[in-house]
Amino acid sequence: xxxxxxxxxxxxxxxxxxxxxxxxxxxxxxxxxxxxxxxxxxxxxxxxxxxxxxxxxxxxxxxxxxxxxxxxxxxxxxxxxxxxxxxxxxxxxxxxxxxxxxxxxxxxxxxxxxxxxxxxxxxxxxxxxxxxxxxxxxxxxxxxxxxxxxxxxxxxxxxxxxxxxxxxxxxxxxxxxxxxxxxxxxxxxxxxxxxxxxxxxxxxxxxxx
Amino acid sequence: xxxxxxxxxxxxxxxxxxxxxxxxxxxxxxxxxxxxxxxxxxxxxxxxxxxxxxxxxxxxxxxxxxxxxxxxxxxxxxxxxxxxxxxxxxxxxxxxxxxxxxxxxxxxxxxxxxxxxxxxxxxxxxxxxxxxxxxxxxxxxxxxxxxxxxxxxxxxxxxxxxxxxxxxxxxxxxxxxxxxxxxxxxxxxxxxxxxxxxxxxxxxxxxxxxxxxxxxxxxxxxxxxxxxxxxxxxxxxxxxxxxxxxxxxxxxxxxxxxxxxxxxxxxxxxxxxxxxxxxxxxxxxxxxxxxxxxxxxxxxxxxxxxxxxxxxxxxxxxxxxxxxxxxxxxxxxxxxxxxxxxxxxxxxxxxxxxxxxxxxxxxxxxxxxxxxxxxxxxxxxxxxxxxxxxxxxxxxxxxxx
Numbered sequence: 001x002x003x004x005x006x007x008x009x010x011x012x013x014x015x016x017x018x019x020x021x022x023x024x025x026x027x028x029x030x031x032x033x034x035x036x037x038x039x040x041x042x043x044x045x046x047x048x049x050x051x052x053x054x055x056x057x058x059x060x061x062x063x064x065x066x067x068x069x070x071x072x073x074x075x076x077x078x079x080x081x082x083x084x085x086x087x088x089x090x091x092x093x094x095x096x097x098x099x100x101x102x103x104x105x106x107x108x109x110x111x112x113x114x115x116x117x118x119x120x121x122x123x124x125x126x127x128x129x130x131x132x133x134x135x136x137x138x139x140x141x142x143x144x145x146x147x148x149x150x151x152x153x154x155x156x157x158x159x160x161x162x163x164x165x166x167x168x169x170x171x172x173x174x175x176x177x178x179x180x181x182x183x184x185x186x187x188x189x190x191x192x193x194x195x196x197x198x199x200x201x202x203x204x205x206x207x208x209x
Numbered sequence: 210x211x212x213x214x215x216x217x218x219x220x221x222x223x224x225x226x227x228x229x230x231x232x233x234x235x236x237x238x239x240x241x242x243x244x245x246x247x248x249x250x251x252x253x254x255x256x257x258x259x260x261x262x263x264x265x266x267x268x269x270x271x272x273x274x275x276x277x278x279x280x281x282x283x284x285x286x287x288x289x290x291x292x293x294x295x296x297x298x299x300x301x302x303x304x305x306x307x308x309x310x311x312x313x314x315x316x317x318x319x320x321x322x323x324x325x326x327x328x329x330x331x332x333x334x335x336x337x338x339x340x341x342x343x344x345x346x347x348x349x350x351x352x353x354x355x356x357x358x359x360x361x362x363x364x365x366x367x368x369x370x371x372x373x374x375x376x377x378x379x380x381x382x383x384x385x386x387x388x389x390x391x392x393x394x395x396x397x398x399x400x401x402x403x404x405x406x407x408x409x410x411x412x413x414x415x416x417x418x419x420x421x422x423x424x425x426x427x428x429x430x431x432x433x434x435x436x437x438x439x440x441x442x443x444x445x446x447x448x449x450x451x452x453x454x455x456x457x458x459x460x461x462x463x464x465x466x467x468x469x470x471x472x473x474x475x476x477x478x479x480x481x482x483x484x485x486x487x488x489x490x491x492x493x494x495x496x497x498x499x500x501x502x503x504x505x506x507x508x509x510x511x512x513x514x515x516x517x518x519x520x521x522x523x524x525x526x527x528x529x530x531x532x533x534x535x536x537x538x539x540x541x542x543x544x545x546x547x548x549x550x551x552x553x554x555x556x557x558x559x560x561x562x563x564x565x566x567x568x569x570x571x572x573x574x575x576x577x578x579x580x581x582x583x584x585x586x587x588x589x590x591x592x593x594x595x596x597x598x599x600x601x602x603x604x605x606x607x608x609x610x
Contacts, residue, residue: 082496
């Protein structure tokens with residue numbers, strides 16, 4: 001059998017997850033000296049780590065080529081998929097929010113509103129629940145630009161401190177959802193490697209801040 | 210040339226040589242087993258009316274089906290599932306048959322998957338249905354047959370996991386949730402989303418809510434039952450649990466202990482299944498390769514209520530595993546039969562003779578012995594049979610004459 005593969009979301013979440021691994025007493029030397037390698041062993045354990053972009057973590061888990069993944073709830077909400085979502089690590093905390101130009105009344109009037117976002121599915125579900133028809137435009141980069149340039153009435157985006165919004169004259173109207181890092185597991189791996197995976201999760205939960 | 214002339218639609222593919230060969234192998238292994246166990250084959254149409262799959266409480270979501278319309282504008286679908294057409298058959302043409310009835314099928318099902326998901330829209334499924342039989346004997350027959358099916362397909366490290374839909378249903382009905390919340394809870398339990406299950410149930414007091422929180426974590430081997438029994442004592446879920454345990458012990462008695470596990474948190478399609486549910490897993494495939502369960506209310510949607518249980522095997526997934534574990538079966542014939550001019554008929558007779566003896570042989574269409582030898586070497590055919598008026602000469606293709 002191949003090692004149990006843990007897919008980590010590259011970037012900030014990768015760093016905070018590795019910090020947890022260290023607290024658990026795992027040997028993270030390979031992870032810290034990774035160079036450009038994307039698959040890294042954790043010596044002395046049945047695990048190896050795979051580094052991937054958030055949405056790809058979900059894809060690799062769904063197809064069962066990775067077994068355990070650490071990924072933000074934002075990505076899970078946007079991409080969905082069938083896997084087990086077994087733990088909330090509470091790290092990487094932020095929120096989805098609806099924001100528009102400061103001082104504007106987003107909900108006023110009957111005109112159709114346009115929403116710019118990197119998360120079209122999250123946005124659609126949010127407005128569907130409200131029974132509100134909106135036009136959604138997918139933006140890839142700095143979403144804050146869209147209302148400033150007059151493309152959209154508001155944005156749905158991840159907000160951590162709110163500084164970017166403030167500096168660009170935008171303000172939060174409403175929270176859409178809270179976001180934290182989650183542990184997801186392939187449905188077959190969970191059954192075939194139950195002991196190893198449950199122990200890993202229990203150890204992880206023990207060192208949570 | 211037209212834009213789509215050279216490609217196949219996303220989610221479909223051409224099966225070439227060894228892929229086709231291992232798929233046929235898996236199909237043969239399965240239907241040989243099913244036939245030997247008294248199941249008879251049925252073939253249902255690839256095209257059916259949408260209505261067949263839209264029965265109340267059991268419908269397949271419309272967005273997952275390939276839809277077309279007939280000349281009257283009625284909506285048709287490419288068969289998304291084989292059990293519902295069989296339920297239709299059971300309530301109509303088979304209604305006067307002696308029950309129980311054992312049927313098997315081996316046919317393609319179609320589903321529309323999310324684009325770029327890498328999934329197949331076209332999947333070959335082989336499955337069995339036992340109609341008109343309720344109770345432990347029927348459930349035992351079908352769950353042990355499921356294990357045998359994966360065994361026969363030479364899957365070494367496979368797992369059959371059993372659960373009982375009645376456990377969730379009994380616990381949740383005592384909470385008196387409205388449909389939307391109940392569905393949300395079901396989805397969380399299905400996804401083993403422990404934190405969300407806890408959050409949702411925190412607003413409810415009572416023993417049942419406490420038990421439901423533990424439910425998705427109750428999976429594995431023997432060890433599951435003592436805790437489950439303690440937790441479920443005094444609830445309406447006690448009875449389905451004790452039934453599940455009896456079945457589990459019987460399967461152990463049948464020598465399947467090492468490959469059968471339980472998961473009390475299997476809650477998929479709670480409106481469809483009515484009792485035992487089970488799934489099969491093999492190494493190297495990220496989803497279940499076998500799934501089934503008892504569905505006592507489905508046939509009643511088409512006619513007279515009839516208890517039934519069945520399962521389907523994803524033949525494509527099993528075939529891929531065979532290919533991965535055992536390598537590609539050889540597809541080259543052992544011998545190339547070449548005729549000297551004028552001896553073509555004698556060569557065809559020689560070919561037939563070889564085939565009867567169990568050799569695989571191919572008739573050479575080349576005009577010269579040299580060309581035939583060249584072809585045999587290029588293709589990797591071992592032996593050449595040279596048919597002349599003076600008799601048949603066998604040589605290794607490498608050495609030649």
